[in-house]
Amino acid sequence: xxxxxxxxxxxxxxxxxxxxxxxxxxxxxxxxxxxxxxxxxxxxxxxxxxxxxxxxxxxxxxxxxxxxxxxxxxxxxxxxxxxxxxxxxxxxxxxxxxxxxxxxxxxxxxxxxxxxxxxxxxxxxxxxxxxxxxxxxxxxxxxxxxxxxxxxxxxxxxxxxxxxxxxxxxxxxxxxxxxxxxxxxxxxxxxxxxxxxxxxxxxxxxxxxxxxxxxxxxxxxxxxxxxxxxxxxxxxxxxxxxxxxxxxxxxxxxxxxxxxxxxxxxxxxxxxxxxxxxxx
Numbered sequence: 001x002x003x004x005x006x007x008x009x010x011x012x013x014x015x016x017x018x019x020x021x022x023x024x025x026x027x028x029x030x031x032x033x034x035x036x037x038x039x040x041x042x043x044x045x046x047x048x049x050x051x052x053x054x055x056x057x058x059x060x061x062x063x064x065x066x067x068x069x070x071x072x073x074x075x076x077x078x079x080x081x082x083x084x085x086x087x088x089x090x091x092x093x094x095x096x097x098x099x100x101x102x103x104x105x106x107x108x109x110x111x112x113x114x115x116x117x118x119x120x121x122x123x124x125x126x127x128x129x130x131x132x133x134x135x136x137x138x139x140x141x142x143x144x145x146x147x148x149x150x151x152x153x154x155x156x157x158x159x160x161x162x163x164x165x166x167x168x169x170x171x172x173x174x175x176x177x178x179x180x181x182x183x184x185x186x187x188x189x190x191x192x193x194x195x196x197x198x199x200x201x202x203x204x205x206x207x208x209x210x211x212x213x214x215x216x217x218x219x220x221x222x223x224x225x226x227x228x229x230x231x232x233x234x235x236x237x238x239x240x241x242x243x244x245x246x247x248x249x250x251x252x253x254x255x256x257x258x259x260x261x262x263x264x265x266x267x268x269x270x271x272x273x274x275x276x277x278x279x280x
Contacts (some may be wrong), residue, residue, distance in 0.1 A: 050245055053150075206233065254276070
């Protein structure tokens with residue numbers, strides 16, 4: 001009798017993990033043309049409002065629209081002062097497979113005013129902005145676990161009418177996320193970019209590293225605090241930033257946000273924005 005019970009327990013201990021594993025890892029072949037059913041979709045994750053990107057992809061066959069309704073960018077150097085107004089700086093995200101999504105970023109309208117500090121002369125440009133193509137490939141943690149990581153290469157096409165010196169740019173972003181106890185989230189990102197110089201037609205390489213933490217401060221309202229820095233390998237110049245944002249879930253799959261990216265150095269950008277995210 002006892003021997004029979006021990007045999008059953010032993011057999012169950014061997015079979016059960018494989019049964020659970022099979023249920024946990026059950027593959028599904030959903031794609032752009034065979035969408036994931038809404039009942040099986042993951043919680044909505046956004047790449048905004050912080051600089052740190054999300055390592056999670058949009059579910060296959062679904063779309064997500066994220067945008068700055070308005071973003072104001074202020075920058076001041078020893079030679080000039082620049083104010084930029086951006087309207088509908090958007091990112092359309094399309095889920096292709098279980099762990100791959102494509103993103104198309106564009107700027108509906110931008111207006112830039114440059115003022116020469118020495119002479120007081122002003123130059124104003126405006127129009128449609130650059131178009132950016134990005135592909136997000138999740139490597140781990142898209143569906144389960146407390147750690148997630150992705151690769152996010154991108155290329156920016158010089159379509160801007162606001163910036164007449166716009167050029168091809170590109171880079172690689174590696175976002176990561178830890179889900180901590182107590183519903184705290186810790187984000188981390190490293191990024192290498194090839195960017196155009198501010199005052200000349202040449203290019204430079206820039207490194208970016210971020211650290212962000214978020215937590216629910218009220219029902220359906222998340223508070224986000226972030227710090228990041230950039231390093232220009234050509235000019236050997238650091239820029240450091242402190243950011244803060246609030247994101248509010250209005251209804252399922254629709255969120256508003258408002259925030260600030262504040263450069264600590266006198267010549268670092270100061271950005272103020274509010275926007276939204278919506279998933280279909």
